[in-house]
Amino acid sequence: MKNFYRLFILLPALLLATLAPAQTCENTPNSGADFKVVDASTGTEISTLCAGREIRLVDNSGRQLDPSVVRYATGAAVTCTGSDFSTNALYTPSAADATRGFVVITQNTPQVVGASGIIFSKRLEVKASPAPTFTLTSCSADVVQVTITDQAYTANLYTVKIGNNVFPNVDRSQPRTFSVPAGSTAVTVTGNYTGNNQCSNSNTQNFTPAPAPSSPPVLTKLEVRDKNIVFDFDNIQPGFQYEIQVAEASAPGGYRTIASRISGSGIVRDYTVLNVPLPGCYRIVPSSACGAGLTTGLRGSPLVCTVDLFNTISLVSTSANGINKLEWKTLSPDINTFRIERTEPGVNPVIIATLPGTAPFEYFDNTASCGTTYTYQVTALVDRAASWSNKSSVTTAAGTAPQPPRLIASFTLSNKVELYATNAVGQPLPNELTFLRTSPTPVELGVVNAPTISDTPDNLSVVNPPVYLARRRDACGSISADSNPASPVVLSVNPQPEGARFTWSPLVGPDASIPVTYQLVRLALNGSTIDIIPVSGLSYTDTQPPTNQSTVRYRIEATGGGLAAASYSNLVNVTRQPRLAMPTAFSPNGDGLNDVLEVKGRFLSTFVFVVIDRNGQEVFRGTNRTQTWDGRINGRAPVPGAYAWRFEALTDEGKPFIQHGAITIVR
Template identity: 40%
Template sequence: MLYCLRAGRVMPMVKFCTRFFVLFWSLLLLAQRPAYAQAPCTDTPNSGACFQVYDAATRLPITALCAGQRIRLRDCSGRPLDPKKTYYRLSTATVCTFAEGDTVTTLTVPATPGNIVITQNTPNLLVPGTGIIFSRTLRVYAAPEPVFAVATCAPGFVQVSITDRSYDQFTVQLGNGTPQPATVGTTTYAVTSGTTTVTVQGSYTAASLCSAARTISFTPASTPQVPQLKQLTVSGNSIEFQWNSLQTEYKYLLEVADAASPGGFRQVANVPAASTSFTLPAATLPGCYRLRLTDACQSTGTRYVSATGCTVQLSATSADGRNELRWTTGAAATGFEITRNGTLLTRTGAGTSGTYLDKDVICGVEYTYRVAAIGSGVTSVSDSRILKTASTQIPPAPVIMASFDLRNRVELTTTAPASPGSAMVYTRRQDGTSTVVGTTSGSKLLDSLALVSVDTPPCYTAQFRDPCGNTSTASATVCPVILEATSAKDNTDAVQLRWSALNEATTATYQLQLLGPAGQVLRAQTVSGLTYNDLTPPPDRQVLRYRLEATLPDGGGRSYSNVATVTRPLRVVLPTAFTPNGDGLNDVLEIKGRFITTYRLVIQDRNGQEVFTSTSPAQRWDGRIKGATPVPGVYVYRFEAADELGQPFVQTGSVTILR
């Protein structure tokens, strides 16, 4: 018998529904299928209907469902119902239409979470031919894997952070241990050696059978080691830290001493465990810092902290050409190292402060200083201090020496140290006139004189100006020796020499030197006074070059005079006649003279024809022309040569061949 709902009651279709469903009934009969009511469906009131929901796997009664769960439905009304006439359907609302297959009592819960309505359709045994509609609304819960994370800690601990928002109750199982209740949040657990997994199961209070579990494996951390802080260097308001390699499975905190903080230290930064250096901007200065190992479980406390390194505060001042450094630090150091321009300057002893006076500096020059405190494993380097050396002291007067070089230039040399920014000012006084001849940053200057006279020798002074602008007094006056050389007026080969005194003094000793063309000393002799006559100059030297070497007593220095020269004239003598007759007397024409080195002699006959040429004294003319017997007569010659200085010499004349 099939049923339909009319006026709130389910009635046998053959008795009550004929007028309303004749056509529908005919179609159902043709199809040989049960008929379904089409009117709005509600539960039959006061029907006494009842059914229970069970988990198909555990056969336990349930009041909430899990997505995808297999359930079994069982009538609990106590009525003797025919299972073949008891229908069930799962939907989103109460239904009144059923199919033949809806008598199955084992169903699968849909995968979509939310509310679901289970409707039961059973015969009304009190009113044969009528049916009863009864429904129950149950909650369907999803069962995803719970969301959580695992963090390794020091050996013996693991941290579990449950962030799942689906379930309302959880258990945590460590390895193969017993599951223990847990809640959303972060919890640290003690674990036994060998434990490498954490399993979290989530479930619902209203649907305890609806649950899911997830397992995460972890690698236990190695035994923690004390971190090794090696160095901290201040740079402006930042500090750069350096340390040895860290253990990447742990966390590291950079801390600064703070009496108001618990434990006396305050965290200022988290340090990447993979780093060996770290720069802290806007650092607390001065300050004492340490590196602390910790883990997610906070299980290590303060057992693993590095040695403490305290910053070094450095100040620098300059006065009177000296640089003074002062420094302090917050912890006693075993010693301090002072560097200047990146180079170690000195080391000092232990303590928490110190001073150093740098005297080896040059006024006006900038220097960069740092001080490093050497501690027990930690080196603390101060910020750099750039300091320009200052002074108002007048530098000492320089010592100057004046001497001529081989090119007759006055070479001025001073002993004052040349330094960047310093200058040496040279002044020449000659014949009552003073002239600044030059300013140089070095210790040498060349002065070329257009006029040199023994009677008005040049004299020089020098003043040193340091980089701070302080100028010394003038040096002692120095006057190089001026030497003059002239040929004797009696037409002899003698040379008369006179000179001015070195530095206008009479205490110097003099050595007269005769030089070659290249400046080499050919002859030297000691002379006295301020004059000398060289009676025996070398006969083979056309140009005589003289120089005086003047030496002051007691190592006062050595100076050279200018090179004074005497050029003797080149002389050539040719006979006016010769007799090439073979008697052995005056048979050839030969050249005689002095200072002749290279020449050219050309002889021509009266027709202007060239009859003889000679370029060497060994080439003498015997009067023959092309081997023929000499022809008496007058011949003209032209003699060309150059002296030692390269000046041309030309002489012409005639020579007669006699029988």
């Protein structure tokens, strides 16, 4: 606000260069008087003053005035008394100015002519800049809590500095926790005004970091009992307090404290918290000196999540056919293993199963006895910690008769029939199974607690293949209906001079509505597959058997018919005898024709070939087809005449093959 006044004073003309005390103040607009306010430290022109911070007043009228004739006065109003003015252009706003909120600065400058001076004033805002007040608490070794109690500065423009970490725009009156850089032991709070960087001030307080436990606590047990949880802890250190937290996404920092002021030494057992959130994940952490929940920087235990058996009523209803089904749920993704504990009347609890800590979270107890009530509890193991579920009881009960099994029959490489019983989706059945052969000779093969059994039927026939049935008995004694009839493929062979003709019986599988596809598999004697020939119908003639195999094994591979995997027929062998082709004479004369005696034929891989002279002496022995005789005896030239030979070998089936004859050396 600018005010212009004309000051009328009766002065001698020779005193025009100086100002006399004012008698009256009169508004004099458009006088041209002006001055500006400059911060004495920075030289920056300012419009708001800070208590205790010196300013400099500079004439800004544009006239070239001698500073000795420019006078200033300060106060709560415009100054009109000449004795109150001074040529001192420096001024430091006082606390009274800040309390009032403003100061009026009046400038008194001479006219160019005349005896009166010009009064020009400005009303300027004055702000206090006290050192801001705050409280400081060391929460832990690396966290402090700051509460700004100061009311002087703009509410949300405080700055907190700890070491090299600066936190701007901190609000007052609300406690705030801050991380402390290593080695820092002081907190500085600076107060600021909106739009004013001059009138700020700082306050520094030192602190001693609060001690922390040397190692984190361990949550070793978590057991759900109805709506409560019983905890066990380890590594609780004396002199410190701890709190239990539950993980909650909506809570500050992701955790909410449900119990505090826990203390002790070493192991703390059976600490019960009532009416806890279930299911949930929990941890124990050292309590902060700043209050529950403010645990930043303090090391706590890993999370341990509850394991809850659910739907106890449905467990009773699903206890059918002598099987008790358990289901549970957990929030933890880091479980190593689940342990299933079962208790029955008069018997101590026993661990009946240990399962991987992955889904599905279910277990089928098929060792229960009908009419017996069992109590189950599931334990989740995570590193050093364990989480116990609530206990759930169920009475094992019989239900409707179990579904009949699906039966599959197939021959093994040893020509035994192997029967395999599954449920409707192809899973093996663990309950008691009775296997029967209904034809050609009816017989009960056995009652077993396994899904498989084998049979060695006599006199296999394509026209009357063996047929099998199975039935199931559950733990409560209920017996299913018979399974589907199952009959493996029976293969027969009719050897021919060069090849063989095969016929076989049709496969009978679990689903007669699904077509069956057949393939003829050729195998070596060691059981390795030579090749596979797609065939149609129930017969096939092999006119081109492998030329390098004396004995070839055959079987039929059947797919379809409701089979989950292929079924195989019995094995049949087709053997072709070795063949030896020996000349009656040869002429080792070097003409390149019939100069050596060599073994020729088929399927002659391992043998002994011996030549004997007329005196009964062995003159040549060969064991493979690369060895030939040039007629020489001990390096001497061939001697014409007749010689005897003998050939001995074993067929692929291990039978002896022996031939002998005579050979003549001619010139």
